[in-house]
Amino acid sequence: MQPGVANVEQEGVTPDRPLRYREEWVTLQDAFGSEEESMAVARFNFTIRFAHESNDAWKVCPVARLKGVT
Numbered sequence: 386m387q388p389g390v391a392n393v394e395q396e397g398v399t400p401d402r403p404l405r406y407r408e409e410w411v412t413l414q415d416a417f418g419s420e421e422e423s424m425a426v427a428r429f430n431f432t433i434r435f436a437h438e439s440n441d442a443w444k445v446c447p448v449a450r451l452k453g454v455t
Contacts (some may be wrong), residue, residue, distance in 0.1 A: 394425050403444050406430050 391446040406427040413422050434440060 394430055404430055 392405045394400050394407040396408060396410075407430040409426050409428050410423055411426050413424055414420075415422065432443070433441070434445070
């Protein structure tokens with residue numbers, strides 16, 4: 386990622402506030418050869434939680450509740 390990007394959660398670093406994106410490293414194939422290159426990608430930072438999981442360590446904003454069809 387670019388230096389100074391403040392809204393991206395980096396792996397191994399515990400942020401003091403919720404961040405919008407998380408950093409993920411992906412391997413890309415060179416379009417003109419057989420080389421591979423590793424590149425950082427910013428992904429949306431969200432988690433799907435189950436009702437039985439504790440949310441004490443999270444700042445949560447429920448947006449939907451899924452119910453199974455019986």
